Amino acid sequence: MLNVAIECAISSGKFLLQNIDKINSIEEKSGEIRNLVTDIDKKSEEIIVKKIKEHFPSHNIIAEEGSSGNNSSDTKWIIDPIDGTTNYLHSLPLFSVSIGIEKNGEIILGVIYEPSRDELFVAEKNCGAKLNGKKISVSKQNQLIRSLLVTGFPYNINENPKNCIQHFNNFLFEAQAVRRLGSAALDLCYVACGRFEGFWEVQLKPWDVAAGKLIVEESGGKISDFDGNNYSIYDESILATNGLVHNDMISVLQKGK
Ligand code: IPD
Ligand code: CA
Numbered sequence: 001m002l003n004v005a006i007e008c009a010i011s012s013g014k015f016l017l018q019n020i021d022k023i024n025s026i027e028e029k030s031g032e033i034r035n036l037v038t039d040i041d042k043k044s045e046e047i048i049v050k051k052i053k054e055h056f057p058s059h060n061i062i063a064e065e066g067s068s069g070n071n072s073s074d075t076k077w078i079i080d081p082i083d084g085t086t087n088y089l090h091s092l093p094l095f096s097v098s099i100g101i102e103k104n105g106e107i108i109l110g111v112i113y114e115p116s117r118d119e120l121f122v123a124e125k126n127c128g129a130k131l132n133g134k135k136i137s138v139s140k141q142n143q144l145i146r147s148l149l150v151t152g153f154p155y156n157i158n159e160n161p162k163n164c165i166q167h168f169n170n171f172l173f174e175a176q177a178v179r180r181l182g183s184a185a186l187d188l189c190y191v192a193c194g195r196f197e198g199f200w201e202v203q204l205k206p207w208d209v210a211a212g213k214l215i216v217e218e219s220g221g222k223i224s225d226f227d228g229n230n231y232s233i234y235d236e237s238i239l240a241t242n243g244l245v246h247n248d249m250i251s252v253l254q255k256g257k
């Protein structure tokens with residue numbers, strides 16, 4: 001499964017890079033003006049799903065653009081064919097392909113590929129996480145004021161009361177700096193390899209976080225919801241950190257909405 005997941009992520013990632021200025025169609029999803037899907041998102045998903053079905057026809061699949069598999073299987077591939085579509089359609093080279101595998105309700109494998117930087121993040125349950133074959137770990141910074149943080153916002157920011165803007169403001173005063181990259185999967189990978197100390201966001205989908213959750217955990221990081229409770233990829237809020245600034249970040253999150 002690991003080899004197939006890596007093969008899928010790299011081949012669809014290379015396809016994304018080759019087609020970055022060749023988008024033919026852009027559609028709004030669920031009538032939201034900011035929530036877009038291109039023909040390239042759909043083709044990237046096709047490349048991945050075709051390969052999975054060739055190798056594992058009995059497995060389940062959930063993928064952002066609607067592909068599905070055998071839902072009675074205990075093994076589920078969770079796929080985001082482009083994480084960072086808004087960046088992609090502006091030719092901003094910050095996007096990724098994310099593939100997580102859940103078995104009996106537990107994520108056992110995570111692969112995220114960032115084609116622009118040719119960076120492949122891989123984690124296997126209980127075996128650690130690697131970036132381009134080298135073991136990675138979270139940063140050792142334990143002071144929030146010296147921490148670089150990252151976040152994202154929901155597409156329906158105008159009408160969504162949980163838009164995270166207050167959290168963003170609060171962290172600007174408590175951290176070294178705050179970034180918004182536009183790919184939750186990469187945000188998680190960058191926490192895992194120590195580029196960021198922490199990441200928080202609300203209302204993400206399982207395909208945004210399935211692979212990244214395992215990559216952070218296997219790098220020694222910590223993941224919870226905003227109250228510090230156990231986090232599942234189907235939950236409302238995610239906080240992922242190097243572990244050392246986790247409690248301080250929870251305290252700041254408790255001050256906002
Ligand atoms: C989005 C990205 C972004 C996050 C959004 C996601 P998409 O995924 O991960 O960073 O802020 O909430 O929906 O739509 O580019 O696959
Ligand atoms: Ca996504």
Ligand code: CA
Pocket residue numbers: 041064080081082083084085
């Ligand atoms: Ca996507």
